[in-house]
Amino acid sequence: MKRKLIYLFFLTGSFIFLSAQVGINTTNPQGVFNIDGAKDNPTTGVPSAAQQANDVAVTVGGNMGIGTTVPTNKLHVNGTDPLRLQGVGTGNSTTDPLLVIDANGVVKNIGTLGALSIPSPAVFRLETAQNNFLQAQGAGGAQVVPMSMIKNSIPGLTYNAGTSTITFPAGTYQITFVYEAQHNATGCTISSYFVDFPLNATTSRIHSTGAHSEGALSNHGGTITYATTLPANRNWTISLGRGQSGNCSGAGMNLSATSTQILVFRIGD
Structure with a gap:
């Protein structure tokens, strides 16, 4: 023995x-x-x-x-x-690396969510319809849209509902502005609306131009999408503007509740 x-x-x-x-x-x-x-x-x-x-x-x-x-x-x-593992603390999804297990059962690090470009969403929605929206604005003028934040899974992103201002952490984003409205104005057959999307320290103006039938309650729905890169703590106030083109001037539009939304996706660092 x-x-x-x-x-x-x-x-x-x-x-x-x-x-x-x-x-x-x-x-x-x-x-x-x-x-x-x-x-x-x-x-x-x-x-x-x-x-x-x-x-x-x-x-x-x-x-x-x-x-x-x-x-x-x-x-x-x-x-x-x-x-x-019991009692594990909460990590930071922006800076903490993710762990995976390979085919042999070996634990490995594959980087952060940001490095992997896994989209994280935030959703904002207009809860109260805005009557005569943009009526006080001429071509090139914009008006703040008072939305509520419905969902936010982007670490570091905050929203000031009082000013409709989003504060972004650094990263690459896709932002989609969805609007639904009615514009009952005689002679209004072509409308143009724009969003000044944030781009680094400046903005980039993106237009949406659509044709409409003249007459009562002409539908003015549209979607404007933009991809952008932003530095940390970049502020952006949600606004919709009256474009330079089109013949829909004068009377404002009735901006619809719930169907007017902002969809923000953080798609990487």
Whole structure:
């Protein structure tokens, strides 16, 4: 039977230690240290997979195995639902890297959500219809749209509902302005509306021009989409403007509630 052996020799005042493999509940330790929890390992040879399932072992290379006596990594755990971490703190989705498991069960880091360009959305919606919207604005003029924030999953993005102002964290974004309105004005057959989207420290004006049938309650719905890059703490006030083209001047439009929305997607760093 193998035993833990420690020999102490006194040779001219010097100490020499000799030690063998250490086994607990086994006379056939695998590696330099082996605990056989169920005492079911064979006295010779390599334990079966079922016998290793209750073992803890350390190899000469410093690898530690739980549920295996032949660990291939510094910590190698083999079992059903082998890992449980209790009391883990909340991370930062902007700066903390994501962990994945490869085909061999090895844990790896694949970067942050921002680096992977996984879209994170924020949704804003007009809750109260705006009558005579843009009536006081001529061509090139804009008016603030008082929206409410419905959803926000973009870390660091905030919204001031009192001023309809979004504050963005740094990143690349896709912003879609969806508007629905009625414009009952004689002679109004072509309308043009614009959004001044944020771009770095400036803005970029994007128009939407649509043809309409003249007459009562002409529908003036449209969608304007823009992709942009923004620095940290960039402010943008949600506004819709009356474009330079078209023949819909004078009377304002009735901007519809709920169907007028802003969709913001953060699509990466």
